Amino acid sequence: MTTAKRRARVRAPELVGRGWLNTGDEQVALRDLRGKIVLLDFWTFCCINCLHVLDELRPLEKEFEDVLVTIGVHSPKFVHEADPDALKAAVERYEVHHPVLDDPELTTWQNYAVKAWPTLVLVDPEGYVVHVAAGEGHVEALRTVIGELVAEHEEKGTLHRGSGPYVAPAPESTTLRFPAKAVVTPAGTILVSDSAHHSIVELEADGETLIRRIGTGERGRADGLHPTFSEPAGLTLVPNTHGYDVVVADTVNHLLRGIDLATGEVTTLAGTGEQWRDGETDGPADKIDLTSPWDVAWWNGGVAIAMAGNHTLGFFDPVSNTVSRLAGTTVEGINDGPAAEAFFAQTSGLAADGDRLWMVDSETSALRYLENGEVTTVVGKGLFAFGHKDGDADEALLQHPLGVTVLADHSVAISDTYNNAVRRYDPETNALTTIATDVAEPSDALVVGDELLVVASAAHRLERFSAAATRVNGEAHQVKRPSTDIAPGEFELAVVFTPPTGTKLDDRYGPSTRLEITSSPPELILEGAGVTTELVRALRINDSVTNGVLHVVAQAASCSDDPADEHPVCRLTRQDWGVPVRVVADAPSRLPLLMGGMDEAAPSGT
Structure with a gap:
């Protein structure tokens, strides 16, 4: 069991914030959750990676519902996200079915030494931090650790089964619930993606009178005359030469769907239903993974796709029935120039x-x-400037x-x-x-x-x-x-990744890791920027630049390591960081960023 390998136990800092959602107006303290396994999800509702994690966690929460308490710690990036009413709306919009701590001053964020959205922290039934991971794709590792904790604390008598502090808010009934995008149909009616109702609504030209609803209202991905969607967003009209008039960005399903307006029938046009993490981006439309398509637009004989999930643009060709990369590198930021070299940052609207x-x-x-x-x-002006x-x-x-x-x-x-x-x-x-x-x-x-x-x-x-x-x-x-102080001159950046229990780094087809480092401004890094296959990088930091942002993209491929398994289960872990830094003499000359495991990223609180 991995419990024998864990470092000295660190007491989880208490949860501090402005208030709570999804608790029936009750306060929640970690000390009141002794006997439960607690999963802290540090998120902010603008962040597409955070939204991915919300969906990844749903089956895990169901599987361990009598022993696991998930708590969302909302630590905002944008000013608007610090508005309590905006947070309340987001919790409903994204169907967050666990308690949420409102942490507008990033107090709990700092107490847990968090450096990236999303970050996941597991706290054992005795109140100690046992696992930390940043980014997406950690569900299998979490399942393993939670399973170990259940066995360990049942044996010790320190596990308490039963319900947690979640209290569902009273539902509200409206024709539309968090609508996302709209188009005018050839008949002059208005078609609206009714995101939180998981359907497409057709309204009269007045924009109010309901004509019909396409979709059952349940979250799903069924085609036909009784279709289901999952938080659909972008809509675009297309020439009806292939049996559909409208293309829908079915965001959480990672699909493009087609609608025949005459019948209301829905078909799947592109995507596999799996989220793209790595691999092919060009090929037959039904064989290529998409990632959170947020908007679509008919352009130059095909459908341009705002692929918010990996900061790229895609293109669906309905004639050849293929999908391809239109622009972007998957690095998040602003970089102009040739389409293949451009950086994007969660493109969400197209025209x-x-x-x-x-x-x-x-x-x-x-x-x-x-x-x-x-x-x-x-x-x-960049990832951290707005107004x-x-x-x-x-x-x-x-x-x-x-x-x-x-x-x-x-x-x-x-x-x-x-x-x-x-x-x-x-x-x-x-x-x-x-x-x-x-x-x-x-x-x-x-x-x-x-x-x-x-x-x-x-x-x-x-x-x-x-x-x-x-x-x-x-x-x-x-x-x-808060900025992280770093030293000028020779500097080491290390991404810390420990393969989940029962797995090992997969180097069968070449290097299993990749690290890309850039900066804003570019002159912050004098030497060492770019791409390598090692997760530790020697940099030289410019002492004439006082503030900036380190942009880090890391990924690691790991597979199950059972020699008897002919077909090992493999997964790719990936995380983007935008770390605000301040260059200060006598500051640390090494920055560890945790992607998975415990190692050096234990909370700073006591």
Whole structure:
């Protein structure tokens, strides 16, 4: 058993925050959970990797429901995410069925020495930290450790079975629940992806009167006349030459689905239903894994796909029935230039205007476009800068936009989601202005006559606005996440990964690990940036740069190591970090980042 290999036990710090959700207004303390295995999920609701983990954990929570208590620790990145009402909405939107601690000052985050969203921490029934892992793909390792803890603490008599502190909130009934995207059909009706109802809704042209619902409302992936979806988002009209009129980004299913508007029949067009983690990106549409497709747009004879889950753009060709990588490298950030070399950051909205494909990258609060094979950023300064500021695009700021819409004059409307605003960018003047404020998390907009019909997602309805613009001089913000002090000169960055119990690193087909390191600004790293197959890297840090961000992407492949197993079970663990750093003399000259296991990343609290 791995329990014999664990280091000296570290007491889990108490949970400190502003308040609790999903507990019936009761406070929860770790000391009250003695006898339970506690899984802390450090997340923030803007983060696509965090949303992936929510879905990964659902079967684990069910399997161990009488011994495991999952607690989401919400430590926000954006200002909007620190709003308690916004957090309450997100907990409902993403069907979080466990208690959530509101940690707006990142107090518990710091007490557990967390450096990345998402991070998972297991606490044993006696209140000690026994396992820490960052990123996605840790369910099998968690299942193994939890199973060991159950056996160990049942034998000791320190395991208490029974229900936990989760209290389901009272459900609310509305026609739409967190709608995501919308399109106008050829008949003039409005088609809306009703995300939290896992269905597609058709409304009259007034945007209110229900005509029909396509989908049973249950989470699933069934095709046919009684289809199911899982948090569908993007919609685009396509020429009906293959038996469907609309393509849907079925986000949590990692699929593209087609809808025949005449019959309401749904078919699966692309994806396997498995989330892409590594491997092929180009090939037959039903053989290639997708990852959280968030929006789609008919462009240049096919469907462009905002692949939010791995920070790339994809392309579905309905004639050849293939999927391919359109742009991006999977590194999260802003990098313009040739499409194959560009960095994106959770692209969440697309709109085609001739040969130009407009997009918004939510995590860099950026407006960008792809044209003639080149990516150009219009608004956006990086992963940690955002705000609500109009004016020249070089100085203007957005906050986690999810939608972009081409207007009649070729300007674009931006659904500036976390500013609760709709903005307008004019390419002729290079200026950003504000069309509307106090819109509850707009996520898309349609041009209907002289008006904009806006998907007000958190208000659960569509709202109409004039396209007239005003000017807002709001505040600029930086992510308040604490910086890590690092030393200038010779420096070591180490990604710590311990293969889960019963597995080993898989080097049958070459190196089993990969590490990519870049920085903002690029001159922060004088030597050592780039890609290697080792998880430890020697860098040289520039002493003339005082602040910056280290961008780290690591992955490791591991397989079961039973010699008798002819077909070992393999998995890929992957994590992205954006670590804000401050270059300080006499600071540590080594930075460990934990991807899986315990090793050096024990909590700093006592």
